[in-house]
Amino acid sequence: MPVQMKLIAINLDCPDPLALASFYQQATGLSSHPKSDADFAGLNGDDGLFIGFQRVDDYQAPSWPDQTVPQQLHVCFKVEDLDQAEARLLELGAKKPEQQPNKDKWRVLIDPAGHPFCLVTS
Structure with missing residues (x-):
């Protein structure tokens, strides 16, 4: 149980x-x-x-997708519109790595301290 x-x-x-x-x-x-x-x-x-x-x-930021400094954790956020959410987060200081495993269903972004996080659709 x-x-x-x-x-x-x-x-x-x-x-x-x-x-x-x-x-x-x-x-x-x-x-x-x-x-x-x-x-x-x-x-x-x-x-x-x-x-x-x-x-x-x-502090050493994760080096995603390279694992020289591996990510310890990443957080996912559900959003209604990937493009709109991504644009707003980039304005706030997030970065977008080149590698995007499935850009139609989720986006990987990097926060200002280097942590990868994902935006996912509903």
Whole structure:
């Protein structure tokens, strides 16, 4: 029988927690955690999910799709319109790698700290 668990937090290492929290806040509309600071910042979702961003000295961004510095985790976001969501995220500072495994169904983008994340259609 599976353990009953609810995901309540995702934390990402990064060099600048406030900047990365700002990127994801603008991208998702989640609210800033009131105790965010230069070492640890966070966003609160209405459903109780917390996304945290923690400062790591000498942070090395993943080198996706190359695995020289492997990704440890990536996050997927459901969107209605891939092109529209991609354009907005690129305006906010995301990067788009050349390699796109299935660009009609999902898009891989890289956040300002180098974490890959995906946009998927409904």
